[in-house]
Amino acid sequence: MPNAAIQSIAMSVAERVMTNEEFEKIVETSDEWIQTRTGIKERRVAEPGQSSSYFGAIAAADALKRAGVNPEDVDMVICATVTGDHLFPGTACLIQERIGAKNAGAFDVGAACAGFIYAAEVASSMIRNGTIRNAVVVGVDTLTHFVDWSDRSTCVLFGDGGGAAYMEATEEDRGIVATVMLSDGSGAKHIKIEKGGSLYPPSRPQSEGKCSTLYMAGKEVFRFAVRAMADSCHKVLEKAGLTADDVTLFCPHQANLRIITAAAEHLGLPMERVFVNVQKYGNMGAGSIPVALYEAEAEGALKKGDLVMTVGFGAGLVWGANLIRW
Ligand code: ACO
Numbered sequence: 001m002p003n004a005a006i007q008s009i010a011m012s013v014a015e016r017v018m019t020n021e022e023f024e025k026i027v028e029t030s031d032e033w034i035q036t037r038t039g040i041k042e043r044r045v046a047e048p049g050q051s052s053s054y055f056g057a058i059a060a061a062d063a064l065k066r067a068g069v070n071p072e073d074v075d076m077v078i079c080a081t082v083t084g085d086h087l088f089p090g091t092a093c094l095i096q097e098r099i100g101a102k103n104a105g106a107f108d109v110g111a112a113c114a115g116f117i118y119a120a121e122v123a124s125s126m127i128r129n130g131t132i133r134n135a136v137v138v139g140v141d142t143l144t145h146f147v148d149w150s151d152r153s154t155c156v157l158f159g160d161g162g163g164a165a166y167m168e169a170t171e172e173d174r175g176i177v178a179t180v181m182l183s184d185g186s187g188a189k190h191i192k193i194e195k196g197g198s199l200y201p202p203s204r205p206q207s208e209g210k211c212s213t214l215y216m217a218g219k220e221v222f223r224f225a226v227r228a229m230a231d232s233c234h235k236v237l238e239k240a241g242l243t244a245d246d247v248t249l250f251c252p253h254q255a256n257l258r259i260i261t262a263a264a265e266h267l268g269l270p271m272e273r274v275f276v277n278v279q280k281y282g283n284m285g286a287g288s289i290p291v292a293l294y295e296a297e298a299e300g301a302l303k304k305g306d307l308v309m310t311v312g313f314g315a316g317l318v319w320g321a322n323l324i325r326w
Pocket of ligand 1: 030033038217221222225255313
């Protein structure tokens with residue numbers, strides 16, 4: 001069986017920078033509160049019309065360019081997102097068309113902020129079992145299009161953008177070493193956009209009064225996130241027969257610096273081996289992990305042959321981790 005290596009990675013985030021100070025003019029908050037409670041200093045906010053496929057396609061095209069691969073040679077486009085352009089068609093199809101991957105299949109994976117973990121494993125499994133030779137795996141979200149800008153407990157947390165990895169079969173000792181993927185649907189009530197799906201379609205009377213913006217019970221999600229990060233890291237390391245000492249770089253979902261620090265402490269990992277960019281982008285949903293991987297590589301914190309542990313958690317509830325030989 002071949003391995004499925006990440007041959008290149010790229011990112012695309014919204015151009016407009018929105019600082020904490022700007023939020024002080026919109027809601028009752030302060031730069032001090034946001035930084036102390038979340039670690040976020042600024043985030044990127046998409047313009048109207050800049051959808052998830054917009055950022056996803058830019059990152060996907062760049063990943064292919066970096067790998068020197070012709071879009072027509074791509075076998076599969078997988079897009080992890082919960083803020084797709086439409087309920088259907090899938091956002092992966094829109095990306096497939098934009099990048100000119102004429103011979104590829106395309107589908108979406110909806111696992112919220114753990115989406116890239118799930119999608120990378122799906123691609124890896126399909127490559128390893130010979131179904132496909134390669135895949136472009138996108139993780140992208142544009143959550144600011146769905147926040148309630150008058151709700152200070154959520155509107156300050158999110159940003160827009162994502163990244164894409166080009167994965168292909170290789171005989172080298174690289175690629176996903178182990179993955180865990182977990183869920184607990186009893187926590188579905190804690191993070192949701194209630195209206196717009198088949199239970200509460202916009203046009204039906206029973207949908208009246210239902211919310212079409214993002215709702216999150218922050219405290220519950222915080223407690224879950226700390227547990228989920230530790231749980232998935234332990235399980236994935238155990239599965240691979242490795243320990244935290246073997247991990248070159250810990251690259252977690254970037255939602256809140258306090259959650260990241262708690263997970264690192266729990267694993268006994270010094271912060272020098274933890275990649276953090278939440279201060280620049282806030283929570284970009286499924287986009288957080290590929291953007292962090294891209295920046296870690298660009299800064300020289302992640303090199304070929306290193307062992308990187310990614311971990312994510314989010315609406316579902318879902319959580320999971322990939323151990324990747326870079
Ligand atoms: N500015 C000022 N005060 C605020 C703000 C704000 N932006 N937001 C909330 N507060 C207030 C609250 O109203 C509350 O006031 P009260 O005590 O008078 O009621 C007080 O601050 C404390 O609120 P808490 O909710 O207890 O604050 P906490 O320390 O838990 O931080 C936060 C809130 C940042 C949301 C935290 O709970 C968190 O990060 N949760 C996890 C979020 C997450 O990781 N989500 C990922 C999944 S998202 C997805 O999958 C799409």
